[in-house]
Amino acid sequence: MVRLTVDEKEIEAEEGQNLLQVCLENGITVPHLCFLEGMENSPASCRLCFVEIEGMDCPVPSCQTVVHDGMVVNTQSPAVRHLQRSALQLLLSAHRVDCSDCPANKRCALQQLAKLLGIPLKVKHLESLAGEVDTRMGHPLLAYDAGRCVLCGRCLYACAKHQEHPLLTFVRRGFSTRVDFKGKTDPAELPCLACLACVEICPVSALGFAGKTLGAA
Amino acid sequence: MNFHPEKLPQERLAALAEDAKRRLAAKRRADLPRIIIGMATCGLAAGASETRAAFEQALAEQNLEALIIPVGCLGHCYAEPLVVIENPGFPPIAYHSVTPGKAKALVKSFLAEGDPLFEYVLAALEENDLLPSIADFPRFYLEQRVVMEKCGSIDPADLKEYLSRGGYAGLVRVLGLPPGEIVGVLSESGLRGRGGAGFPTGAKWELARKVEGSKKTVICNADEGDPGAYMDRTLLESNPHQLLEGLAICAYSVGAADAVVYVRAEYPLAVKTISRAIAQAEQANLLGKGILGANFDLEVKVFQGSGAFVCGEETALIESLEGKRGMPRFRPPYPVEHGLWGRPTVINNVKTLSTVPAIIEKGAQWFRTIGTPNSPGTAIFSVVGNVTRPGLVEIPMGTTLRTLIFEICGGIPRQKQFKAVQIGGPSGGCLPESLLDTPVDFDSLTRAGAMMGSGGLVVMDEESCMVNVARYFLDFTQNESCGKCTFCRIGTRHLLNILDRITKGEGREGDLELLETLGRDIKEGALCGLGKTAPNPILTSLKYFRSEYEAHIREKRCPSMMCRALTAYYIDPDKCARGCEACVGCCPVDAIFTAKGRKKAIDQGLCVKCGECVVSCPPEYDAVKRVSPAHLAPVVERPK
Numbered sequence: 001m002v003r004l005t006v007d008e009k010e011i012e013a014e015e016g017q018n019l020l021q022v023c024l025e026n027g028i029t030v031p032h033l034c035f036l037e038g039m040e041n042s043p044a045s046c047r048l049c050f051v052e053i054e055g056m057d058c059p060v061p062s063c064q065t066v067v068h069d070g071m072v073v074n075t076q077s078p079a080v081r082h083l084q085r086s087a088l089q090l091l092l093s094a095h096r097v098d099c100s101d102c103p104a105n106k107r108c109a110l111q112q113l114a115k116l117l118g119i120p121l122k123v124k125h126l127e128s129l130a131g132e133v134d135t136r137m138g139h140p141l142l143a144y145d146a147g148r149c150v151l152c153g154r155c156l157y158a159c160a161k162h163q164e165h166p167l168l169t170f171v172r173r174g175f176s177t178r179v180d181f182k183g184k185t186d187p188a189e190l191p192c193l194a195c196l197a198c199v200e201i202c203p204v205s206a207l208g209f210a211g212k213t214l215g216a217a
Numbered sequence: 218m219n220f221h222p223e224k225l226p227q228e229r230l231a232a233l234a235e236d237a238k239r240r241l242a243a244k245r246r247a248d249l250p251r252i253i254i255g256m257a258t259c260g261l262a263a264g265a266s267e268t269r270a271a272f273e274q275a276l277a278e279q280n281l282e283a284l285i286i287p288v289g290c291l292g293h294c295y296a297e298p299l300v301v302i303e304n305p306g307f308p309p310i311a312y313h314s315v316t317p318g319k320a321k322a323l324v325k326s327f328l329a330e331g332d333p334l335f336e337y338v339l340a341a342l343e344e345n346d347l348l349p350s351i352a353d354f355p356r357f358y359l360e361q362r363v364v365m366e367k368c369g370s371i372d373p374a375d376l377k378e379y380l381s382r383g384g385y386a387g388l389v390r391v392l393g394l395p396p397g398e399i400v401g402v403l404s405e406s407g408l409r410g411r412g413g414a415g416f417p418t419g420a421k422w423e424l425a426r427k428v429e430g431s432k433k434t435v436i437c438n439a440d441e442g443d444p445g446a447y448m449d450r451t452l453l454e455s456n457p458h459q460l461l462e463g464l465a466i467c468a469y470s471v472g473a474a475d476a477v478v479y480v481r482a483e484y485p486l487a488v489k490t491i492s493r494a495i496a497q498a499e500q501a502n503l504l505g506k507g508i509l510g511a512n513f514d515l516e517v518k519v520f521q522g523s524g525a526f527v528c529g530e531e532t533a534l535i536e537s538l539e540g541k542r543g544m545p546r547f548r549p550p551y552p553v554e555h556g557l558w559g560r561p562t563v564i565n566n567v568k569t570l571s572t573v574p575a576i577i578e579k580g581a582q583w584f585r586t587i588g589t590p591n592s593p594g595t596a597i598f599s600v601v602g603n604v605t606r607p608g609l610v611e612i613p614m615g616t617t618l619r620t621l622i623f624e625i626c627g628g629i630p631r632q633k634q635f636k637a638v639q640i641g642g643p644s645g646g647c648l649p650e651s652l653l654d655t656p657v658d659f660d661s662l663t664r665a666g667a668m669m670g671s672g673g674l675v676v677m678d679e680e681s682c683m684v685n686v687a688r689y690f691l692d693f694t695q696n697e698s699c700g701k702c703t704f705c706r707i708g709t710r711h712l713l714n715i716l717d718r719i720t721k722g723e724g725r726e727g728d729l730e731l732l733e734t735l736g737r738d739i740k741e742g743a744l745c746g747l748g749k750t751a752p753n754p755i756l757t758s759l760k761y762f763r764s765e766y767e768a769h770i771r772e773k774r775c776p777s778m779m780c781r782a783l784t785a786y787y788i789d790p791d792k793c794a795r796g797c798e799a800c801v802g803c804c805p806v807d808a809i810f811t812a813k814g815r816k817k818a819i820d821q822g823l824c825v826k827c828g829e830c831v832v833s834c835p836p837e838y839d840a841v842k843r844v845s846p847a848h849l850a851p852v853v854e855r856p857k
């Protein structure tokens with residue numbers, strides 16, 4: 001057991017646990033997208049779960065920080081909030097904000113994060129980079145909306161967990177990176193029909209049943 | 218080879234070296250002239266193969282005998298194809314830009330008739346009474362060659378050459394020492410990683426040596442993704458065994474039995490050269506099982522990467538070796554604890570490993586006499602851009618940028634003014650004239666806002682637009698971003714778009730502040746070194762060349778007249794020669810027409826600003842002018 005202080009609150013945790021997990025278990029809200037509870041090795045890619053730790057000169061992602069005894073953590077310092085807002089604004093600038101047409105409306109992770117961090121959904125100072133609706137994916141039954149996707153990778157994680165051979169992957173690079181499907185396209189041979197774990201886990205409804213769950217798309 | 222098992226490694230190596238010398242002597246008669254041709258990628262690109270063929274043909278025609286010896290690269294790119302001729306009775310002489318025609322002339326005049334053709338000479342390699350020698354030229358005497366010492370003077374395809382020049386002596390020396398002691402020598406030498414970050418090599422090896430784990434791996438990072446950097450390629454192509462010796466010393470010191478050389482597939486000659494060297498070394502028992510009879514095995518493999526910049530980052534490189542998408546992982550854990558397949562892994566750059574044999578042989582103290590206290594040793598730069606003598610330069614750390622650019626590389630050609638130097642590749646910084654006295658070492662460059670990086674150095678003259686330069690580098694980094702983390706994937710795209718707008722005359726108030734705040738957030742928030750350094754070209758050029766940005770935004774003016782949207786061409790009627798048609802014919806879009814008084818004028822609506830008319834206008838008229846902002850060009854109506 002180790003004892004640490006988070007936002008002036010004393011908490012206990014098991015040795016070797018990651019800080020984000022510990023915070024979440026103790027009811028301390030830390031924004032995050034790419035991390036899922038119980039995940040062994042977080043990709044640390046969404047860049048939202050920053051916290052400040054006494055003795056370190058800049059904020060660090062809590063999902064990749066192992067707790068240790070005597071650790072003093074601030075989850076809401078100005079530097080932390082600044083970076084989180086900046087990251088969320090970048091995500092929003094590349095996201096098609098058409099909430100009323102979106103099946104994720106009201107349960108959307110971006111809406112919740114914006115509320116938590118106190119920023120509007122429309123980012124004024126950045127031009128919108130959200131692409132046109134593009135639902136093409138090699139998968140015969142899934143539809144993917146790159147204009148909504150935040151590339152958190154949860155779907156890849158879920159797919160890897162539920163399928164012997166994961167069928168979802170990242171393709172292309174840089175700003176063109178997107179989620180794609182690798183595998184046989186013959187519906188009869190698709191092992192993933194019964195699963196749909198990826199659709200379920202998507203925080204922004206970028207994945208859905210083709211033609212059905214993607215709203216206007 | 219039939220060695221006796223009881224022989225010591227040094228005896229075995231001595232036997233190998235003796236054998237190599239003997240066979241080389243048998244193969245190369247001492248009384249014959251030698252024609253030594255630089256045939257690394259740079260030489261080949263400049264036509265070294267054709268030059269070689271011309272030598273062979275001319276020798277046959279003249280019925281002369283001479284040895285043609287292909288070697289690697291001497292680093293003098295401006296002089297390729299570069300040929301050294303050792304003609305008995307003369308000092309060895311280096312010739313530059315040896316075209317097939319010159320090759321034939323050299324055979325006829327020099328080899329047949331004894332006239333060394335002064336007009337083609339670069340320099341003699343030794344002091345003599347006949348010709349100026351390299352000791353007279355700063356491009357040579359201000360350099361100090363430690364790592365590149367044998368580059369361009371040995372045949373990289375022939376292990377015998379490296380052996381006959383004392384190669385693998387460092388390896389033999391360490392085979393008799395406890396690993397801790399070797400790592401101690403490295404630590405004492407102060408060698409810092411040449412792959413960019415400058416991490417102390419001794420400390421890295423010590424961590425790897427101490428970490429538990431029976432299977433350890435050593436990786437040589439030869440991904441070399443920086444545009445304009447090619448020193449790692451040159452080392453692989455010119456002296457592969459030096460790298461293998463360093464790799465073996467590293468593996469022995471940390472207790473690894475596996476090693477990988479990670480080379481990009483775009484370097485086919487480097488891949489071929491290093492692969493052949495590995496096979497030769499295995500055959501000579503310098504690699505493989507029970508190396509030189511010692512209790513040390515090392516298997517070295519070559520892995521060809523597919524040339525993504527980010528795969529040079531050590532964790533992405535490991536992912537790529539494991540067959541996954543080349544995306545960086547969060548560190549810690551560092552590769553020394555958890556690397557390839559989860560094993561303890563040392564990753565070092567080609568230059569770092571290639572420096573090791575010399576340190577082992579000559580000692581830590583010797584190494585510390587070169588360079589500065591915090592950055593001992595030499596630095597290899599690929600100096601490109603607007604300099605008179607571009608190429609690879611190896612200098613002691615601490616040499617100033619001014620010496621490097623102006624004395625060694627001959628300064629800016631065509632009487633132009635120096636404007637800036639970009640150091641450290643796409644993630645480095647742009648430094649202005651006022652910082653030319655910055656010494657080249659890890660800490661000074663970082664303090665100035667640039668970085669050592671992999672040693673790419675681009676010199677820019679007054680005609681370079683700093684906004685456009687920053688845009689160029691951002692275009693590169695945002696393209697090469699792996700797309701994993703938010704800041705790099707989306708942030709760098711925003712930076713690029715803003716720069717794009719500014720260079721097109723669509724900049725707005727507030728853009729510069731946005732570039733700065735976003736740039737700083739990306740530096741702080743990004744996952745790996747690519748994102749963390751991508752804003753550097755913008756942040757440094759904003760710091761040192763802010764007024765150029767402001768001119769683009771406020772006056773729609775490009776001070777260097779490089780951004781096409783902000784410039785225009787016009788023809789000065791007072792200078793244009795009546796009836797001359799030179800520019801008309803070369804305009805690709807028929808934008809030039811005849812105006813009043815049979816003078817020419819440009820239709821601004823059609824002009825694509827290619828600049829062909831400037832080139833074609835006879836210099837004595839010099840009538841085509843370029844202006845910025847574009848509206849300064851007088852509008853001339855095309856007659857109906």
Ligand SMILES: Cc1cc2nc3c(=O)[nH]c(=O)nc-3n(C[C@H](O)[C@H](O)[C@H](O)COP(=O)(O)O)c2cc1C
Binds near residue numbers: 409413442569746
């Ligand atoms: C985007 C990026 C690209 C890199 N590319 C290279 C490279 O091409 N070659 C290299 O040796 N190191 C490169 N590095 C540095 C490596 O991550 C690592 O620090 C280095 O290989 C360690 O070797 P050293 O200690 O000998 O310098 C790169 C780092 C980053 C962040």
